[in-house]
Amino acid sequence: MEVKIYKDKIEVAHEFCNYFADLVADKNDFHVALSGGSTPKLIFDVVASKYGNKIDWSNIHFYWGDERCVAPTDDQSNYKMTHEHLFSKIELPKENIHRILGENEPKGEAMRYSNLLEINLDRVEGIPQFDLVILGMGDDGHTASIFPHEIDLWHSKDHCVVATHPDSGQKRVSINGAVINTAKEVVFLVTGKNKAEKVDEIHNKNGNFKSYPATLVAPKSGKLTWFMDEEAAGSI
Incomplete structure (x- = not known):
């Protein structure tokens, strides 16, 4: 595991974008699972402006690690956020976007997306393998x-x-732990002082760390990188 700590979330965004650009360089077929949230939103803005014309987007296929069960036009949709902050700003073939259909019945959609991953991705011991999660x-x-x-x-x-x-009762479709840990590389993007307590518990193995799903992220490849700002990493 590698931990990279930067001054603030803007620096995190720029450094992650540099990492991503290096990772996809000269790749003919690259499959990445995206995350939602405020940090990815900033990162999508940065990568579009900094690398929009420098990356061959035709070689990159986009998926999601999870999606809220809402329409793609809903403001809570991870797909909508990604479209507004990245896809609308770059030259990306529509067939390279593989979204979770949040408007569908959740159980059926989870099954459909599972099948899609099996078809589109290489498999390791039966588990679909992303290049990056x-x-x-x-x-x-x-x-x-x-x-x-x-x-x-x-x-x-x-x-x-x-x-x-747990609070809203909203249904979501998510990839499971095996898919996450089978990925060739996994990256955490964690910013803000509200994350500091859990970062401390997970990295220092104290408190209730065993009850947190984030603790279970341990890719078999060994390639796990945490990109954090100083606020999130303040206690490690």
């Missing part, structure tokens, strides 16, 4: 849409699961 972490220690109260979903035999937000 980008994750965020909630201030409750959740990642993708695997929340502490449903941590068993991490170990589901299904590649994609239906999760329930």
Whole structure:
């Protein structure tokens, strides 16, 4: 595991974009699972402005690690956010966008997306393998849409699961732990002082760290990188 700490979320965005550009350079076929949230939103803006004309987007296929079960026009949609802040600003073939259909019935959509991943991605011991999975972490220690109260979903035999937000009850479709940990590389993007407590517990293995899904992120490749700002990393 590698930990990269930067001054603020803007510096995190720029450094992650440099990392991403280097990672996809000269790749003929690159499959990445995206995250939602405020940090990815900033990153999408930066990568579009900084690398919009420098990356061959025709070689990159975009997926999502999780999606809220809402229409793609809904402001809560991870797809809508990504379209507004990245896709609308770059030359990307429509067939390279593989969104979770949040408007569909959740269980059926989880099954459809699982099948899509099996078809589109190489498999390692039966598990679809992304080139890169980008994750965020909630201030409750959740990642993708695997929340502490449903941590068993991490170990589901299904590649994609239906999760329930603990407060709103909103349904979400999420990839499971096996798909995350089979990826060639995994990156956490974590910013803000509200994340500091859980970052401390996870990295120093104290408190309730075992109850946080983010603790379970341990790619078999060994390639796990945390990009954090000083506020989020303040206690490690």
